[in-house]
Amino acid sequence: GEKVEQHESTLSVREGDSAVINCTYTDTASSYFPWYKQEAGKSLHFVIDIRSNVDRKQSQRLIVLLDKKAKRFSLHITATQPEDSAIYFCAASMWTGGYKVVFGSGTRLLVSP
Amino acid sequence: GPKVLQIPSHQIIDMGQMVTLNCDPVSNHLYFYWYKQILGQQMEFLVNFYNGKVMEKSKLFKDQFSVERPDGSYFTLKIQPTALEDSAVYFCASSSTGGSETLYFGSGTRLTVL
Numbered sequence: 667g668e669k670v671e672q673h674e675s676t677l678s679v680r681e682g683d684s685a686v687i688n689c690t691y692t693d694t695a696s697s698y699f700p701w702y703k704q705e706a707g708k709s710l711h712f713v714i715d716i717r718s719n720v721d722r723k724q725s726q727r728l729i730v731l732l733d734k735k736a737k738r739f740s741l742h743i744t745a746t747q748p749e750d751s752a753i754y755f756c757a758a759s760m761w762t763g764g765y766k767v768v769f770g771s772g773t774r775l776l777v778s779p
Numbered sequence: 780g781p782k783v784l785q786i787p788s789h790q791i792i793d794m795g796q797m798v799t800l801n802c803d804p805v806s807n808h809l810y811f812y813w814y815k816q817i818l819g820q821q822m823e824f825l826v827n828f829y830n831g832k833v834m835e836k837s838k839l840f841k842d843q844f845s846v847e848r849p850d851g852s853y854f855t856l857k858i859q860p861t862a863l864e865d866s867a868v869y870f871c872a873s874s875s876t877g878g879s880e881t882l883y884f885g886s887g888t889r890l891t892v893l
Binding site for chain 1: 810812814819820821822823824827834835870874881882883884885886887
């Protein structure tokens with residue numbers, strides 16, 4: 667089945683710098699790639715997504731890139747702020763007779779002032 | 780925004796007992812999911828549910844696990860009997876049209892099996 671690998675378990679940046687989180691997936695049938703943010707002790711909430719028919723999407727300070735040939739996608743957070751500190755999960759979704767959303771292991775991002 | 784409610788937020792039970800975790804999904808959503816998270820780390824897929832049926836389940840969805848959503852009521856995850864390794868935070872999620880759309884997560888139920 668689909669496996670999603672999230673390469674950075676932790677990432678520390680200074681406020682104002684950019685942060686990049688990289689993920690890879692195994693199943694070429696995956697077609698939808700969302701990102702979720704989890705703040706300490708809280709639930710996950712959606713931040714941005716990308717579908718397999720495009721290779722780039724931007725929403726304010728967030729950019730996601732998708733390289734289908736390499737089966738790789740990434741989240742770029744520009745001009746980081748302390749409130750960006752959280753665990754970020756990448757995910758891949760595919761139809762298997764029902765939609766299955768498989769998550770990466772999470773990246774703990776720390777933005778220091 | 781849309782909210783998924785999970786009840787209770789914490790549950791402590793003795794090993795071998797039964798537990799039911801309750802989820803009130805977003806009202807017009809059709810797809811429902813359970814995930815298990817241990818120690819704030821990996822979100823492990825357990826099961827997805829649509830139109831009254833389990834569509835897919837993972838190896839973590841043991842025979843002791845079951846899900847259902849009787850009409851108009853909660854989407855539930857039942858574990859019977861519980862084991863120590865079932866201790867985790869269980870997140871319910873729902874989506875409107877399946878996994879190609881945003882999942883909305885509840886705040887989780889922290890289950891402690893003693």
